[in-house]
Amino acid sequence: MFTGLSAFTLTPLDEQRIDEPALARLVERAAAAGVDSLGVLGSTGSYAYLTREERRRVLEVAVSHAGRTPVLAGIGALRTRDVLAHAADAQQAGAAAVLLAPVSYQPLTPDEVFGLFEDVTAELSVPLVVYDNPTTTRFAFTDGLHAAIAQLPHVASIKIPPVPTDPAAAADRISALRALLPDGVTIGISGDASAATALTHGADAWYSVLAGILPELCVEVTRAALGSPDQAHDADRALALSARLAPLWDLFAQHGSLRVAAAAAEILGLTTGPSLPKPLRALDGEARAAVVRALGSLPPRDRQAS
Amino acid sequence: MFTGLSAFTLTPLDEQRIDEPALARLVERAAAAGVDSLGVLGSTGSYAYLTREERRRVLEVAVSHAGRTPVLAGIGALRTRDVLAHAADAQQAGAAAVLLAPVSYQPLTPDEVFGLFEDVTAELSVPLVVYDNPTTTRFAFTDGLHAAIAQLPHVASIKIPPVPTDPAAAADRISALRALLPDGVTIGISGDASAATALTHGADAWYSVLAGILPELCVEVTRAALGSPDQAHDADRALALSARLAPLWDLFAQHGSLRVAAAAAEILGLTTGPSLPKPLRALDGEARAAVVRALGSLPPRDRQAS
Numbered sequence: 001m002f003t004g005l006s007a008f009t010l011t012p013l014d015e016q017r018i019d020e021p022a023l024a025r026l027v028e029r030a031a032a033a034g035v036d037s038l039g040v041l042g043s044t045g046s047y048a049y050l051t052r053e054e055r056r057r058v059l060e061v062a063v064s065h066a067g068r069t070p071v072l073a074g075i076g077a078l079r080t081r082d083v084l085a086h087a088a089d090a091q092q093a094g095a096a097a098v099l100l101a102p103v104s105y106q107p108l109t110p111d112e113v114f115g116l117f118e119d120v121t122a123e124l125s126v127p128l129v130v131y132d133n134p135t136t137t138r139f140a141f142t143d144g145l146h147a148a149i150a151q152l153p154h155v156a157s158i159k160i161p162p163v164p165t166d167p168a169a170a171a172d173r174i175s176a177l178r179a180l181l182p183d184g185v186t187i188g189i190s191g192d193a194s195a196a197t198a199l200t201h202g203a204d205a206w207y208s209v210l211a212g213i214l215p216e217l218c219v220e221v222t223r224a225a226l227g228s229p230d231q232a233h234d235a236d237r238a239l240a241l242s243a244r245l246a247p248l249w250d251l252f253a254q255h256g257s258l259r260v261a262a263a264a265a266e267i268l269g270l271t272t273g274p275s276l277p278k279p280l281r282a283l284d285g286e287a288r289a290a291v292v293r294a295l296g297s298l299p300p301r302d303r304q305a306s
Numbered sequence: 307m308f309t310g311l312s313a314f315t316l317t318p319l320d321e322q323r324i325d326e327p328a329l330a331r332l333v334e335r336a337a338a339a340g341v342d343s344l345g346v347l348g349s350t351g352s353y354a355y356l357t358r359e360e361r362r363r364v365l366e367v368a369v370s371h372a373g374r375t376p377v378l379a380g381i382g383a384l385r386t387r388d389v390l391a392h393a394a395d396a397q398q399a400g401a402a403a404v405l406l407a408p409v410s411y412q413p414l415t416p417d418e419v420f421g422l423f424e425d426v427t428a429e430l431s432v433p434l435v436v437y438d439n440p441t442t443t444r445f446a447f448t449d450g451l452h453a454a455i456a457q458l459p460h461v462a463s464i465k466i467p468p469v470p471t472d473p474a475a476a477a478d479r480i481s482a483l484r485a486l487l488p489d490g491v492t493i494g495i496s497g498d499a500s501a502a503t504a505l506t507h508g509a510d511a512w513y514s515v516l517a518g519i520l521p522e523l524c525v526e527v528t529r530a531a532l533g534s535p536d537q538a539h540d541a542d543r544a545l546a547l548s549a550r551l552a553p554l555w556d557l558f559a560q561h562g563s564l565r566v567a568a569a570a571a572e573i574l575g576l577t578t579g580p581s582l583p584k585p586l587r588a589l590d591g592e593a594r595a596a597v598v599r600a601l602g603s604l605p606p607r608d609r610q611a612s
Contacts, residue, residue: 079585
């Protein structure tokens with residue numbers, strides 16, 4: 001579950017409600033494409049903007065439509081009290097693992113972040129993925145802190161931010177972190193633009209925004225990068241497939257992957273609205289036109305809402 | 307209400323509950339010292355960590371113990387939907403004004419922040435203070451955006467981050483912003499260390515963390531800086547009083563004002579516990595000892611919980 005491809009799904013929503021049928025379709029689409037796990041209530045799933053009840057409901061819908069594909073559930077919140085409540089809810093809803101970022105309002109110290117993971121892992125009975133996302137949490141993990149947290153019970157994987165584009169530097173980054181981790185704790189890349197580089201240079205998993213929208217294409221990249229029972233790994237092919245997505249990666253960098261993924265889902269007919277909680281705004285005008293163009297250059301298979 | 311001194315009170319709490327009697331004492335203490343307004347549910351009041359029900363209750367307690375001192379209520383949240391709910395609650399609880407920061411998880415664009423203030427001011431019937439706190443929101447206002455938001459209905463004041471320590475640079479900063487604002491929209495300084503400099507170089511108000519703990523001392527600084535019906539303004543005295551607090555300002559910079567204020571309240575006997583929501587941790591060891599020393603150097607009047 002902590003290797004291969006994890007598809008992080010949007011939570012289709014408007015200001016009043018969650019669009020449960022659209023969520024179910026996104027989950028089924030990714031599961032049918034053969035992703036190794038589903039990431040629900042990640043940053044792409046707008047977890048930070050939802051109430052406890054909404055989060056519980058999103059998980060229930062996702063688990064009931066995921067079939068045999070395991071569901072990772074985001075449990076982050078500003079307050080430890082709330083993280084513990086989300087962890088309990090996620091386990092009760094049938095999540096196979098939880099994902100935790102050190103969300104902050106007051107900037108957190110390393111001791112506070114360690115304490116958060118200590119408090120939460122002490123109460124868990126499923127594995128935990130450490131979610132290192134400085135863009136949204138504004139907390140910068142040191143490798144020493146990652147090493148300390150990885151020793152805690154239930155820690156199974158670390159979701160790391162983008163690696164350098166230079167392949168040698170990417171390999172160095174991943175091997176330096178791996179040297180500090182207990183055996184069996186995997187390293188997964190987020191930052192879709194650098195995923196093919198990371199997967200072909202030592203990363204075990206891809207925690208992917210795009211796979212929530214275009215799962216077949218991302219499965220193809222991942223199988224090429226890591227190999228599979230049916231095919232030997234083929235790094236060049238993985239990198240070439242990813243390079244074709246450069247227009248999308250540029251848009252991710254420019255507008256944030258959530259805004260682009262939300263626009264893409266709407267353009268592809270997977271959702272009926274922009275799916276961004278206000279004050280976040282849907283892309284419009286030239287930005288949206290650029291997403292249309294980027295999607296239009298993909299193979300027809302990937303452009304179908306199926 | 308948007309000039310002079312606003313005392314931002316802690317919300318005394320532990321993991322289970324809010325200590326309402328301690329909150330009432332803090333509010334009464336500041337009101338009795340003659341502050342011009344009370345800032346409740348600001349960053350110092352840990353608003354971002356509280357449920358809607360807790361926030362409503364904090365305001366009810368504060369308003370009922372504030373006497374004739376007007377209460378500014380923080381209404382910030384990640385989602386516009388929740389900000390609107392907090393605004394309605396605050397007005398119903400008797401807040402005289404609201405305070406709004408563009409809290410973020412996904413980094414916000416300037417258009418999104420303008421849209422937030424547009425949506426919220428459209429629903430208000432009390433004045434609003436724009437809360438510019440890049441340390442907690444990670445959003446950097448431009449002066450152009452401040453100017454646009456200040457044109458919206460109900461906008462009465464801007465709470466700005468620290469000004470430069472150099473007096474001429476501080477005066478330039480404040481006058482540059484003022485030139486862009488409609489008449490009557492005041493500028494208030496946060497960042498207590500630079501408050502005396504700001505107040506003596508053009509700021510209208512001090513939105514103060516320390517005044518929640520040591521209100522008499524902060525009233526003295528403010529009256530010296532701005533003058534009052536009883537005394538001519540005396541900039542040198544304001545700056546000298548503030549300079550005596552340098553050890554506290556250093557601790558604010560090192561640990562964040564909330565952690566220091568929470569420790570000071572406990573040390574002075576104003577609260578019975580550290581009052582920080584986990585994962586935030588109370589200062590201990592040498593950091594706490596430094597707060598004890600900094601408080602010990604103050605006049606006995608300010609060290610009494612009265």
